[in-house]
Amino acid sequence: MTAKNSYSDIKKTVLARIRDHTWPPGSIIPGEVELSEEFGCARATVNRAMRELAEDGILDRKRKAGTRVNKFPIRHAKFAIPLIRTEITSTGAAYRYTLIDKKSLTAPAWLRARLGLPDNAKTLHLQCLHFADNIPFQFEDRWININAVPSVEHADFTTDGPNEWLIKEVPFTDVEISFSARVADKEIAEYLSLSVGEPVFTTERITWLSGNPITFARFSFGRGYSLKTRF
Amino acid sequence: MTAKNSYSDIKKTVLARIRDHTWPPGSIIPGEVELSEEFGCARATVNRAMRELAEDGILDRKRKAGTRVNKFPIRHAKFAIPLIRTEITSTGAAYRYTLIDKKSLTAPAWLRARLGLPDNAKTLHLQCLHFADNIPFQFEDRWININAVPSVEHADFTTDGPNEWLIKEVPFTDVEISFSARVADKEIAEYLSLSVGEPVFTTERITWLSGNPITFARFSFGRGYSLKTRF
DNA sequence: CAGTGGTCTAGACCACACA
DNA sequence: GTGTGGTCTAGACCACTGC
Numbered sequence A, B: 001m002t003a004k005n006s007y008s009d010i011k012k013t014v015l016a017r018i019r020d021h022t023w024p025p026g027s028i029i030p031g032e033v034e035l036s037e038e039f040g041c042a043r044a045t046v047n048r049a050m051r052e053l054a055e056d057g058i059l060d061r062k063r064k065a066g067t068r069v070n071k072f073p074i075r076h077a078k079f080a081i082p083l084i085r086t087e088i089t090s091t092g093a094a095y096r097y098t099l100i101d102k103k104s105l106t107a108p109a110w111l112r113a114r115l116g117l118p119d120n121a122k123t124l125h126l127q128c129l130h131f132a133d134n135i136p137f138q139f140e141d142r143w144i145n146i147n148a149v150p151s152v153e154h155a156d157f158t159t160d161g162p163n164e165w166l167i168k169e170v171p172f173t174d175v176e177i178s179f180s181a182r183v184a185d186k187e188i189a190e191y192l193s194l195s196v197g198e199p200v201f202t203t204e205r206i207t208w209l210s211g212n213p214i215t216f217a218r219f220s221f222g223r224g225y226s227l228k229t230r231f
Numbered sequence C: 001c002a003g004t005g006g007t008c009t010a011g012a013c014c015a016c017a018c019a
Numbered sequence D: 001g002t003g004t005g006g007t008c009t010a011g012a013c014c015a016c017t018g019c
Helices: A009-018 A030-040 A042-055 A084-089 A111-114 A150-154 A162-169 A186-192 B005-021 B032-037 B045-056 B084-089 B109-115 B149-152 B164-167 B184-191
Strands: A059-062 A068-069 A075-081 A094-106 A122-132 A137-146 A174-183 A199-209 A212-221 A226-230 B059-062 B066-069 B075-081 B095-106 B121-131 B135-145 B176-181 B200-208 B212-221 B224-228
Touching: A009 A030, A009 A042, A030 A042, A059 B032, A068 A186, A068 B084, A075 A226, A084 A094, A084 A122, A084 A137, A111 A212, A137 A162, A137 A186, A150 B045, A162 B066, A174 A226, A174 B176, A174 B200, A199 B176, A199 B200, A226 B045, A226 B224, B005 B032, B005 B045, B045 B059, B075 B224, B084 B095, B084 B121, B084 B135, B135 B184, B164 B212, B184 B212
Parallel strands: none
Antiparallel strands: A059 A068, A075 B075, A094 A122, A122 A137, A137 A212, A174 A199, A174 B224, A199 A212, A226 B176, B059 B066, B095 B121, B121 B135, B135 B212, B176 B200, B200 B212
16 A cells, blocks of 8 residues: 555656566556555546556556556657747847748649649748847748638738748648758858758648648758757 | 537637637636536536646646636647667568677766766767668667666677667666757768768757666667658 | 446645735 | 635546457
8 A cells, every 4th residue: 555646646656666667568557446546546546647657658558458568668758849939039049030032932843742732822932030149040931822821912021920920810720840950052051151061950840720731831940959858 | 508528529629719719829718617617517627628738838827817828839749759669660661770889988078078977987888770671770879877777788789779778677767858960970971871961860868867867879860861740 | 248448527625826 | 815727536437449
């Protein structure tokens, strides 16, 4: 009878038992009823603890089969995806934004393929720079599907970036984010004050509203950027 | 009276109201009691829905102050961090592992600084390659704190990678992960069949056991690698 | 079919933060 | 102080899935 009773105490105890191999990887652990008796609490409390551990990728739960310690520890790490303005100001740096270019264009083939757009799809192409203390921090290359967001043609992007406008004005339901390393081409090198060929940490983002593509954006970060998380 | 009653229905309804600006960014939304009356369910059900939306970064909740729609949408994206073996085999490719080098060394200054190790700290330095269908997929450069893990000196890393050994043998409590873009130096270029100077997607990981550093690892991925998530 | 987790309820007390 | 969310309880029924 260990007699801990908050869900977070239970989480800690379970993690400790996994760490010290009381419950080794791949093993099945007692059911919720049994654990609630051991910990002297309600089953709902045990359930919350176990459910959260399963969300983190530590446990694997199946009805009837029971709860197992995950053998292949696919940990789930959470990363915060802030607004670029927030990301910059939260370091204490001053944020500045510049619109470099804004053009209505027929979507190029690679973009049509990427978003599943029809031939001759109209898009708005934007290029922007975000500065931290007047040092170029992020270059944003964005395409917006005008069919999905007709009002974007009359939007003014000279003072606020397209991301802030879109978040305020356009609802979305799905987002895909990817991270990669790319080479600085001439354009990116110029805007970010890099040499051509330097590695550039790049994130890409696509958003949809119920299956309908809204926007594709590629963000290229300045030298030395890294994305961190801890858990 | 909308009369939905499962916590996931409530989440959907709340998200829809945020999207259609019924509850615009920054606004305060009704309390749990009021919502449970509207949805015709128990407060605990509303609580779970709202708590999960807050975890995702959509809502901001404070006792007494109430629940607000987050004005600066710091969305939290979850990425799965699998074992490299799992990541490769899950694509259908064959996994192969090679130990390149294994040496006991005094920790270099940069590593001591990074991990907070004392002068003359003993470490085990490992270099490994992970292949997918015999194509080099990931180069692993790892340092293990021998003081924290004395048994590592007698471990055999010729058949299984150090990550798998560590997960099985050594408990940890904290992990820091970072992502960045680096340049391929001569060594990495050779192992990953790249050209010197090519961009390399890199992740670094440090793990601790209750404040005590266990290991530092840098993973360099082959050409074209990207990390994706969707939500 | 039966056992496990998944969810919900109605009620309660607590902790924090704003007024 | 007082209202909000944070958590817990004891019980119930349901849904999935392994046997």
